[in-house]
Amino acid sequence: MKDIEYGIFMPVSSGGWIPSSTVPELDGSYAYNLEVARLSERLGFDFTLSQAVWRGYGGPSRHFDDNLESLVTSGGLAQATTDIGVWSTVNTAMLHPAIAAKMVATGSQISNGRTGLNIVAGGNRTSETQMGIGLDLDNSTKYRRAAEWVEVVKALWTESTVDYDGEYFQLKDCQSDPKPVGGVPQMICAATSDTGLAFVAKNLDGVLFEGTSRDSVVAIGQRARRISQENGDNLKTYCVFMIVPGDTDADAQRRIDLYNEGRDLVALERMAREWGAVSHDSSAHNPDNEGWKDSTAISTGTVAGSPDSIAEQLADMVEHADIDGAVFIMPDFIDDLTVLGEEIVPKLVANGFGRVGA
Template identity: 35%
Template sequence: MHTTDTSRHAEFGVFMPVASNGFLFSTTAPRFEPSFGHNRDIARLAEEGGLDFIFWMGKWRGYGGTTGFWDQSLEPLTLATAVAASTERIRLFATVSPLLLHPAVAAKTIATADECSGGRFGINIVTGNTLDEYLQMGLVPEGYDGARYEYADEWCEVVKRLWAEDSVTFDGRFFHLSDCVSRPKPARRPTIVCAGLSDEGLAFTARQADYSFVGNASPAVAKVRELAARAGRGIRVVTNLFVVQDSTDGQARARFDRIRAGLDNEALDNVIAGFTRSDRSSAEFRTHFLRAPDTVGFGTGTTVVGGAETVAERIVAEVVDNDVDSVQFTFPDYLPDLRALCADVLPIVRERLARQGITTGEGGRRG
């Protein structure tokens, strides 16, 4: 990922399987528990295939059901730093929750990860789309849900200052630092992503982040760009596609239908119940998405089913018609599916985008 410029450049990445069963709650989908080896192999394959970045969510409590959805998960900062040693070019993004890391600890941890990766590290800031996983730890301050973005704004200000200034004295509502130092500094400020979809979340993203991860919420694209422009900033937009690819459209549809037939409704209901306990404005949108007939998981993004030509056409449409800058992929079975995408789909995509004057590749181009 890179900072905004005047030319159009499209990037491609992988939403990594950091938790049980990736992003699918289905008894008929590939079943696995997360491991370093699996993530390392996916990262290497993505790098060899010319992708630009890999991206990890953070999850601290699963949703059970028959599939044990997300009941096992690896910590993303640690995992991303380990994977950095097994890659050379691809950029790495790990999710960070301001509730879990004091900004002084976060500043040094992220700077360390950035140093370990040779300057390829970035973060995704999540304030908590559900608070259950943080409530179990007793880490949610009173009134947090109504002030989560004020909290995140303070956190970001402190982290950014610690990355840039010799010492920081700060007296805010949530954080208080006196002559606080953090060394070494990152060589360049790590890229910041935010996935907030509420009005507050999009406004925070426009103020603080370099990328807005809108998932499958296409209407958010124009809105976050407008908010960033009002703040005198540019912002790039990331979307997510769940790719079910096969030799033909019909075979891909049959593959998807088999996954859908095994839908773990208990896990699905548990995910939705987590949203129901929150009064966030994005909860209704997320619930509607999870009840849709083409949904077989959480965090998957928009489902794309078809042969190579059909999948390529949809990726191009996301960049050209929906005005997104970056597309990251999830899969039913990561290694073979990513291999097929790199071999059969992305060459078509790159050629068609080039016709539109949109560049790709360049070794994970950075600003």
């Protein structure tokens, strides 16, 4: 048993994470995210994290069609909160490291050192191809560029002037002041391939992943731990969990059935074709077959049931996947978040998975 960090993956994209017309409306607005961040802080969560998505999947549910920009959102949320960590996502294919370094340092003044950064190395085709970005990058190339990106931002955050002559970035007497409040912020990366995990283990503090089932969460968590051990053993692992709570297990199942009835096949097909092409989890969608037609709106990795049942399932995965942080998504970020904070997390804490931040 060990203490873990508890985070909330913010609903900055419309529709949340369920492509369906029968889910509670999540409009992806700043007003809604502000309410969610304040509630998350009141409930004692350790951090909020927002994703960086630049285009949605359309379809009747307009899945992800409205997206807030992550760093700007974090600036607002940092001003509106006092204790909770405020983490943003930057795509290293899209934002020059000198611009990102300055934006993050600025955010760290607004948050007084509560800033964290999740980077993605590229591969979100829907977002990127519309900008002509990332078309030529294979997996190892994108992580080579990301490694340079990380080296540059860290240098700008710690050195008075930076000269850098890399394959992807060249800087000459480049200066970035002020430095971030609290020093170099915690940096994680969403990655699942072996190449990605090795890059994260060598260069960053943590990896963010998700699984399509209990067993896939355990397998990815253990793989991340093994790759970390081969590279200095400093990596923290954060797993994203979709939870669907109900008063009883049957109640939760009724919610899932309802959301699946409204599944958005247009969005599901686009998502499957995009993610199937890049996923390294063999149980994920495969773009070469028509498997997406059987896709449910609710991800197969969803943890559903009564608060007791969800706490038990999470405890099992956190323990066997050796996870350091749980990052939550849910259909409704007010009512479900309240159940998570008031009923589920306290059960996990009572079972030995305390809050790192407590």
